[in-house]
Amino acid sequence: MSKQSVDIEGRVLIAGSAGGTAMVLDDTLSFWGGFNPVNGEIIDVHHPQYRQLVGGKILCIPQSKGSAGTPGGIAETLRNGSGPLAFVLGEPDVNISVGTLVANRLYGMNIPVLEISREQMKQIKTGEPISIDQHGMLSVNR
Numbered sequence: 001m002s003k004q005s006v007d008i009e010g011r012v013l014i015a016g017s018a019g020g021t022a023m024v025l026d027d028t029l030s031f032w033g034g035f036n037p038v039n040g041e042i043i044d045v046h047h048p049q050y051r052q053l054v055g056g057k058i059l060c061i062p063q064s065k066g067s068a069g070t071p072g073g074i075a076e077t078l079r080n081g082s083g084p085l086a087f088v089l090g091e092p093d094v095n096i097s098v099g100t101l102v103a104n105r106l107y108g109m110n111i112p113v114l115e116i117s118r119e120q121m122k123q124i125k126t127g128e129p130i131s132i133d134q135h136g137m138l139s140v141n142r
Contacts, residue, residue: 023058040084090121
C-alpha cells in the first residue's frame with residue numbers, strides 16, 4: 001500500500017501552525033466538568049473517549065458543549081502544557097476559540113483553531129499524523 005496525503009482547506013478561526021497526531025473525538029466535550037485541565041484527561045464517564053488524554057494531540061472535535069466556563073478550562077490546560085497542540089472543529093465554537101485566544105495572547109502560545117466540515121472530519125482518523133499551516137491548510141499524512 002502506498003502512502004497518500006489528504007489536504008483539506010479549512011477556515012481559520014485562530015491563526016497558527018501545528019503538527020502532530022490526530023485525536024478524533026466521537027462526541028462533543030465539556031471542558032468545564034467533563035475534562036480535567038490539570039492533566040488533560042477526559043473525565044466525563046459517558047464520553048466515548050473517557051479517561052483518554054488530549055495533551056500533545058491535534059484535537060478534532062465536532063464542538064464543545066456546556067457553559068461559558070469552557071474558555072477558562074481550555075486556557076488553563078494550555079497554560080500548564082496538558083492541552084492539545086491545535087483544535088480542528090466541525091463547526092465554529094466561540095468557547096474553544098475564546099479559550100485558545102486567551103492562552104495565545106496571555107501566555108504567548110501558538111495554538112491554532114481551524115474549522116472544517118463534519119464530512120471532511122470523517123477523513124481524519126485518530127493516530128494519523130496531521131499538520132496545519134497558517135493559512136488553514138490541514139494535511140493528513142498516511
